[in-house]
Amino acid sequence: MLAEVGITALLLAFGAALYAIGAALYGGRRHSDNWVHSARNAALLTFPLLLVSAGALVLALITEQYQISYVWSVSNPTTPVFYRITALWGSQAGSLLFWSLLLSLFVVLAVWLNWRSHRRLMPYVIAYTMATLAFFLGLSIFLENPFTRYWITPDLPATARAIPAYLFIPEGATAPSYSEMANSARGLNPLLRHFGMIIHPPMLYLGFVGFVIPFAFAMAALASGDLSTNWIKATRRWTLVAWLFLSLGLILGGRWAYDVLGWGGYWGWDPVENAAFLPWLVGTAFLHSVMIQEKRGMLKVWNMFLVIGTFSAVIFGTFATRSGLIESVHSFARSQIGFPMFAFWSLLTLISVGLILWRWNRGELKDEHQFVNLLSRETLFVLNNVIFVALFVVIFWGSFGAPIVSDLFLGTNITLSTDYYMQVTPPLFAALFVLMGIAPLSAWGATSLARLGRALLIPLLLTLALMVLLFVTGTTQPVALLAYGLVSLAGFVALYEIYRGAEARTRSLHERWPQAVLALFGRNRRRYGGYVVHLGVTIIGIGVIGSTLFQQETQQRIALGETLTIGDYQLRYDDFEEGYAADGRYIQRAYTTVLRNGQPLTQIQPRIDIYLSAEQGGENQTMTIAGAHSTLENDFYVLLVGWEAVTHQTATFRVYINPLVNLVWWGGLVLILGTLIAAWPAEVLPARVREESRQRQQAEATA
Amino acid sequence: MLKQLRNRLKLQRRAACFQIMSGFVIALAAGFLFAHPLIAQDDTIADDAVNAIAKDLYCPVCENIPLDVCPTQACIDWREDIREQLAAGITRQQIIDSFVARYGERVIGTPQDPFLRALALVTPWIVGLIALGTAAMTFRRWRGASRPPVAQPGLPLTHTDEDYRQRLENDLRERR
Numbered sequence: 094m095l096a097e098v099g100i101t102a103l104l105l106a107f108g109a110a111l112y113a114i115g116a117a118l119y120g121g122r123r124h125s126d127n128w129v130h131s132a133r134n135a136a137l138l139t140f141p142l143l144l145v146s147a148g149a150l151v152l153a154l155i156t157e158q159y160q161i162s163y164v165w166s167v168s169n170p171t172t173p174v175f176y177r178i179t180a181l182w183g184s185q186a187g188s189l190l191f192w193s194l195l196l197s198l199f200v201v202l203a204v205w206l207n208w209r210s211h212r213r214l215m216p217y218v219i220a221y222t223m224a225t226l227a228f229f230l231g232l233s234i235f236l237e238n239p240f241t242r243y244w245i246t247p248d249l250p251a252t253a254r255a256i257p258a259y260l261f262i263p264e265g266a267t268a269p270s271y272s273e274m275a276n277s278a279r280g281l282n283p284l285l286r287h288f289g290m291i292i293h294p295p296m297l298y299l300g301f302v303g304f305v306i307p308f309a310f311a312m313a314a315l316a317s318g319d320l321s322t323n324w325i326k327a328t329r330r331w332t333l334v335a336w337l338f339l340s341l342g343l344i345l346g347g348r349w350a351y352d353v354l355g356w357g358g359y360w361g362w363d364p365v366e367n368a369a370f371l372p373w374l375v376g377t378a379f380l381h382s383v384m385i386q387e388k389r390g391m392l393k394v395w396n397m398f399l400v401i402g403t404f405s406a407v408i409f410g411t412f413a414t415r416s417g418l419i420e421s422v423h424s425f426a427r428s429q430i431g432f433p434m435f436a437f438w439s440l441l442t443l444i445s446v447g448l449i450l451w452r453w454n455r456g457e458l459k460d461e462h463q464f465v466n467l468l469s470r471e472t473l474f475v476l477n478n479v480i481f482v483a484l485f486v487v488i489f490w491g492s493f494g495a496p497i498v499s500d501l502f503l504g505t506n507i508t509l510s511t512d513y514y515m516q517v518t519p520p521l522f523a524a525l526f527v528l529m530g531i532a533p534l535s536a537w538g539a540t541s542l543a544r545l546g547r548a549l550l551i552p553l554l555l556t557l558a559l560m561v562l563l564f565v566t567g568t569t570q571p572v573a574l575l576a577y578g579l580v581s582l583a584g585f586v587a588l589y590e591i592y593r594g595a596e597a598r599t600r601s602l603h604e605r606w607p608q609a610v611l612a613l614f615g616r617n618r619r620r621y622g623g624y625v626v627h628l629g630v631t632i633i634g635i636g637v638i639g640s641t642l643f644q645q646e647t648q649q650r651i652a653l654g655e656t657l658t659i660g661d662y663q664l665r666y667d668d669f670e671e672g673y674a675a676d677g678r679y680i681q682r683a684y685t686t687v688l689r690n691g692q693p694l695t696q697i698q699p700r701i702d703i704y705l706s707a708e709q710g711g712e713n714q715t716m717t718i719a720g721a722h723s724t725l726e727n728d729f730y731v732l733l734v735g736w737e738a739v740t741h742q743t744a745t746f747r748v749y750i751n752p753l754v755n756l757v758w759w760g761g762l763v764l765i766l767g768t769l770i771a772a773w774p775a776e777v778l779p780a781r782v783r784e785e786s787r788q789r790q791q792a793e794a795t796a
Numbered sequence: 797m798l799k800q801l802r803n804r805l806k807l808q809r810r811a812a813c814f815q816i817m818s819g820f821v822i823a824l825a826a827g828f829l830f831a832h833p834l835i836a837q838d839d840t841i842a843d844d845a846v847n848a849i850a851k852d853l854y855c856p857v858c859e860n861i862p863l864d865v866c867p868t869q870a871c872i873d874w875r876e877d878i879r880e881q882l883a884a885g886i887t888r889q890q891i892i893d894s895f896v897a898r899y900g901e902r903v904i905g906t907p908q909d910p911f912l913r914a915l916a917l918v919t920p921w922i923v924g925l926i927a928l929g930t931a932a933m934t935f936r937r938w939r940g941a942s943r944p945p946v947a948q949p950g951l952p953l954t955h956t957d958e959d960y961r962q963r964l965e966n967d968l969r970e971r972r
Contacts, residue, residue: 356865487920510905648843
């Protein structure tokens, strides 16, 4: 029954999306309010329909309906209820449905909140967003349907090893027994049984689908000819919200990798990680350059390219991750959706670029001002954009370009790993931090070098003081000192700007400091929120430098009671234990003590979890769970690598000391806080007042 | 009656013994089955020496995971292969070359072949230089087309303390 409910709702949502496209385009062309209203209603309807469809699948997961192939493939009787719910995004078919649900949620909110204020753009916004939704729903219905069920047909040979799945009940078919299906059910991929993985995919998907809103508004502006800053005003917060979720998704993904993948790091430059990072890079460039268009009416074409580039990168990343184009621990299994996704990505990019070129050719995207000064803020923002795009190019080349080119044209298959990225990205990241330090002090229009130098003096002195302090306390590597210096400069500038603003308030208004800071943030959330984001990026940068340049590692075999030494830490092997857990895992755990300079600090238990395969002859899945002692100074991170069977007299441990790694997570929190401040809506007037103001403006315009 | 009781106790004892034995056998079997065995290895070659090379190699069958941290049996075997080669006095570069010869360029993080290496490493810089050149030319064109560098009306020349304070104070005065 749940399968029937789910598929019916899915089909209705697909129909509603297709209808909305047609009605919106027709209404937009004919200037027919009725058709546009009808399109809006159809678009709004997709969300409740998809909620019913996804709800039916979640209910099927909770009530263990293993006849549904998706339920069988991602859960089994030992899966806890919590993981049954999160299994909705545990595999391709469910995650596509979940993706569509989130997309429709964003569309409903964007249409509802902007209906009155941006009416002219609405038909095209609906058409673009619904076209995207209809494409994903089409994938769910025709290629990756989560509601197919197993049926035993009369012609199925008794010796058949697998029961086939069908969307519609075949004639004369009978359902397989519950126990047969339950006993063979696969269970959730162990890699997904982690808190980070529970919230990481939804955050990433929210980030991805969130960028459909600025993209659709930009396309609507091009299609409708309303090329003022209206589309930018309408989408500024949507862009920030999408960027926030994408940042959160990336940070949580890093944390998940650090905890679960068992290699001592959080970013492996894996193609799938990079596929999520690429839209973030272009999206960040867009967030900066869009300010130039708002303030100065410049870079209109460039902003269009960036917003298209961001969404195009989202779709390409989704294609690369889900099609089997690249192999990665993060990617989905190879599937049939590769070609349709590639076709959709190509079509979307071509149409969008074509629209820009058409408007550009008609002279409708001319800038209102020219760049007049090389040190002006807009010039520095453009440089920032060039670097973001250069980072995009080198990372895209390493992840996809070089492997695909070598495979297609050179008959060999190459992988570019951390080595490559550590050669090409550091100079670009360094240049970004330099700009982060200088650009906030520059003014729109024009700035002289001498004045910019004066504004930079105090942050620069603070940076030099910090570098001297680091040198005196033992950080003598020139590369490390330079890296810390560049990153810190950006942080000091952000702090100094906040200080200057608050100081001016305390002097002129005699406010107390906390009050002055709060008032400052309240008066210009976007600007000061941006500074907090810069602070967050600075903290992340310090964490990355520390954990990359100063990481120590060793792997040693030690006997019970013995210790191994790394830096001024020791690890003592105390005991070993193995046995079955209640959920069927086979756990092998070492008990160890961490000591520093001979003094015990704490006890940690690195372990290995083995998830037994339900299928006969199937492969067991192994998870290496690190034990870690975390402080702000560093992480003492231990992996259990091997041991002597039965007696456990000796065991091998791989130990890492990751300096400042926790700053990466704390910096992430600061970045999120800053984005929330920047995106927080200003005081909203009551609806009645807004309506009166709107009517007054209309009356004035008519008069 | 007594005989029956004795028999029952005997049965219970047997059952208990059987359970203990079964538990032991299962634990033993599981220990063997799931252990990450410490293969008889050449202790003269430290794990750190093996991992220093394995770190730069990728398992030919795994998914973008460096050989030094990959937990699969295939990777354990390949690490032992490195250890044996090191014990035989083979150099780091020769070991890497032998892996590339056997499994192709994809086992190494950056290609060994000079052409592929150049293609991989130089291409992004060329693209970057072209982008920077284009940006520089665009700036020159913009500057050439614009008026002399004077401030726009209503815009401050810079962001120095005094201008900034003045603006902020004006703003606050209006607010009051």
